[in-house]
Structure formats: C-alpha cells, structure tokens
Amino acid sequence: MTTLLTLVVLALVAIAIWQMTKIFELSQLKAENSQIANDSDNKTNGYLLFAFLIFIYGITIFSFWNYGKYLLPEAASEHGSDYDSLMLVSMVIIFIVQTLTQALLHYFGYKYRGVKGRKALFFADNDRLEFIWTIIPVIVLAGLILWGLYTWTNIMDVNDEDDPIVVELYAQQFNWTARYAGDDNVLGKANVRMIDINKANVLGLDESDTYAADDIIVKELHLPVGRKVNFKMRSQDVLHSAYMPHFRAQMNCVPGMITEFSFTPIYTTEEMRQNPDVAAKVKRTNEIRAERAAKGEDNSDPWEFDYVLLCNKICGKSHYNMQMKIIVETQEEYDAWIAEQKTFGQNVMGQADAGSANDFGKLETATASH
Numbered sequence: 001m002t003t004l005l006t007l008v009v010l011a012l013v014a015i016a017i018w019q020m021t022k023i024f025e026l027s028q029l030k031a032e033n034s035q036i037a038n039d040s041d042n043k044t045n046g047y048l049l050f051a052f053l054i055f056i057y058g059i060t061i062f063s064f065w066n067y068g069k070y071l072l073p074e075a076a077s078e079h080g081s082d083y084d085s086l087m088l089v090s091m092v093i094i095f096i097v098q099t100l101t102q103a104l105l106h107y108f109g110y111k112y113r114g115v116k117g118r119k120a121l122f123f124a125d126n127d128r129l130e131f132i133w134t135i136i137p138v139i140v141l142a143g144l145i146l147w148g149l150y151t152w153t154n155i156m157d158v159n160d161e162d163d164p165i166v167v168e169l170y171a172q173q174f175n176w177t178a179r180y181a182g183d184d185n186v187l188g189k190a191n192v193r194m195i196d197i198n199k200a201n202v203l204g205l206d207e208s209d210t211y212a213a214d215d216i217i218v219k220e221l222h223l224p225v226g227r228k229v230n231f232k233m234r235s236q237d238v239l240h241s242a243y244m245p246h247f248r249a250q251m252n253c254v255p256g257m258i259t260e261f262s263f264t265p266i267y268t269t270e271e272m273r274q275n276p277d278v279a280a281k282v283k284r285t286n287e288i289r290a291e292r293a294a295k296g297e298d299n300s301d302p303w304e305f306d307y308v309l310l311c312n313k314i315c316g317k318s319h320y321n322m323q324m325k326i327i328v329e330t331q332e333e334y335d336a337w338i339a340e341q342k343t344f345g346q347n348v349m350g351q352a353d354a355g356s357a358n359d360f361g362k363l364e365t366a367t368a369s370h
C-alpha cells in the first residue's frame with residue numbers, strides 16, 4: 001500500500017513539473033524560440049560539463065570516505081597480502097587514469113564547444129600520438145597481467161608440501177559440512193550415490209574404503225594457525241561456491257567433481273578480534289544491535305567476530321543463509337578439539353564405541369531440517 005501511494009505521489013509530482021514547464025515555455029513566447037543551439041546554449045552546456053565533473057569527483061571522494069570502512073579487514077591468510085597488493089595497485093592505476101581522463105574529456109568538451117564561425121580542424125592521423133596511447137596501456141596491462149598470472153599460479157598451487165591438513169568441504173542446499181581426513185590424513189572415497197540417511201552416512205562415504213573409517217565429519221570448521229590446509233570441495237546438488245573472504249579464498253563447488261584450494265591461516269580468531277578494523281566493525285554493529293534491542297526488535301543480540309565460510313553462488317532460496325563458522329586456534333586448542341570428535345567409523349560403521357551414534361544423529365537432523 002505504501003509503495004502504491006509513493007508511486008502515485010511520484011506520478012503526480014512528475015505531472016506537476018511537466019505542466020509547470022509548459023506554462024514556463026508559454027510565458028517565454030517573445031524570446032527567440034529556435035531549435036538550433038546558439039553560443040549561449042553551448043556555453044551553458046560547457047559549464048554543465050564542469051558541474052558534472054565536480055559531481056563525479058565528489059561522489060568518488062564521498063564513497064571512499066563513507067563506505068571505505070565496509071571493505072574487508074587485513075587478510076588472515078599467508079597468500080592474502082599478495083592478493084591484496086595486486087588488487088590495490090590495479091585499483092590505484094584505474095583511479096589515476098580515470099581521474100585524469102575524465103578531467104581531459106570534460107575540459108576539451110568545454111574548450112571546443114560550438115562557437116559561431118569556428119570550424120573543426122581535421123587531420124587524418126598522428127603516428128606519434130597513436131604510438132603513445134598504444135604503448136603506455138600495453139606496458140601497464142602486460143605488467144599487471146604478468147604479475148596477476150604469477151600471483152594466481154602461486155595461490156592456485158595446491159600441493160602436499162609443508163604437510164597440509166586435508167579437509168573436505170561438502171556443499172548442499174543449504175548448508176556446509178566439513179570432513180577431516182583423520183589420522184592417516186587421507187580422505188576416504190565418497191560418492192553421492194552412497195549417501196545413506198538411515199545410517200547417517202550423509203556424505204556418501206565408502207564404508208569399504210579403509211581410509212574412510214578415521215574421517216571426522218563436523219559442522220564447524222576448526223583450523224590450527226600457521227598450518228597449511230588443502231581443501232577439497234564437493235557439491236551434492238547444484239553449483240555452490242566456497243567463499244572465505246577473510247582468507248581471500250573462493251572456489252566453486254561443482255556436482256560430480258572435486259575442486260581444490262589451499263591456504264595457511266596466519267591469525268587466530270582471537271587475534272583477528274583484536275584487529276582495529278574488526279574491532280571497529282564489531283562496535284558499529286553492536287551499536288545498531290543495541291538500538292534494535294531497545295526497540296524490542298529481532299537480531300539484537302551482541303555480535304562477536306568469527307571467520308566464516310559463505311556460499312557465493314546463488315544456489316536457491318536459502319542461499320543467503322548458507323554459511324559455516326570457522327575457528328582458527330592454536331595447535332594445542334585444535335588438537336584438543338579434534339580429539340573430542342567422533343570418527344566416521346565410530347559413528348556409522350559401528351566401530352568401537354557405538355553409543356556415540358547419537359552425536360551424529362544430531363548432525364543428521366541439523367542437515368535434514370534445511
């Protein structure tokens with residue numbers, strides 16, 4: 001209803017402006033009424049070009065000033081700073097070129113505005129000018145592309161050097177599940193055709209594969225700081241994308257294939273909470289939440305920073321809520337946590353302690369409830 005009223009009001013305002021313009025035109029009958037632009041029209045348009053130039057510079061400065069704080073904080077992975085430098089240098093170059101060319105474009109638009117009796121100078125070509133405006137972009141772009149390829153190759157080099165932990169990220173509409181490779185650090189074979197909900201085998205692990213028994217399936221990702229992680233991504237249904245913005249990591253999850261990404265976290269969750277940008281963001285958010293709480297609205301609990309794994313492909317109606325918490329901690333904390341988790345063998349294959357199947361039952365319900 002409010003939308004309809006707003007639209008009606010806007011339409012009425014538009015009609016009013018239109019009518020007033022008509023009255024204004026009628027009252028100007030005596031003035032010259034030619035459709036051909038004269039010197040004064042051209043001059044007005046020349047000044048309008050400068051006004052527009054000031055507008056785009058102004059909005060640029062305003063956006064940096066006002067929205068700069070919404071950018072991601074410092075990267076929390078080893079490769080993140082290379083990625084950020086590449087991004088920063090590319091953006092700085094784009095902004096310098098954009099600022100200069102916009103000024104030139106608008107200035108020349110004004111300088112060579114139409115003046116009665118002035119004729120345009122025509123020349124077919126100028127080799128030196130064309131050489132300059134070809135060679136400079138060629139050098140700059142070649143430099144950026146080579147640097148980009150070098151950074152890309154480094155980041156995408158998923159290998160087994162430096163003793164990485166192997167973790168599977170399993171995507172499905174609309175949640176994530178993680179699987180640790182266990183003591184042998186080798187993930188057991190898995191296939192969506194082997195999913196057996198009755199046995200709580202939610203990831204379709206192959207029970208006959210000896211590597212599967214020690215795998216650990218969890219709904220919260222814990223990572224020890226300073227240790228490389230090799231992620232292997234799978235999807236059960238549609239395209240998803242595993243996006244871990246604080247680690248500058250993103251990889252598509254594609255049904256029927258395993259994609260990989262690797263990074264080394266360099267700050268624990270606790271350390272990242274001390275980061276000034278993160279602390280400022282938490283403070284801002286909690287101020288808004290306190291206001292909501294005062295009004296008795298939802299989503300008003302104080303928020304604490306956590307790393308997060310998000311889905312970055314629009315994969316269905318609850319895509320926006322497809323996320324998993326990531327906790328980066330010290331090696332000791334990680335060891336203590338992983339020791340508490342039940343293996344696939346214990347939970348599903350009935351090895352050792354059978355009572356623990358209840359824990360996994362919770363996991364299954366959590367998955368099925370989406």
Ligand SMILES: [Cu+2]
Nearest residue numbers: 240311315322
């Ligand atoms: Cu998704």
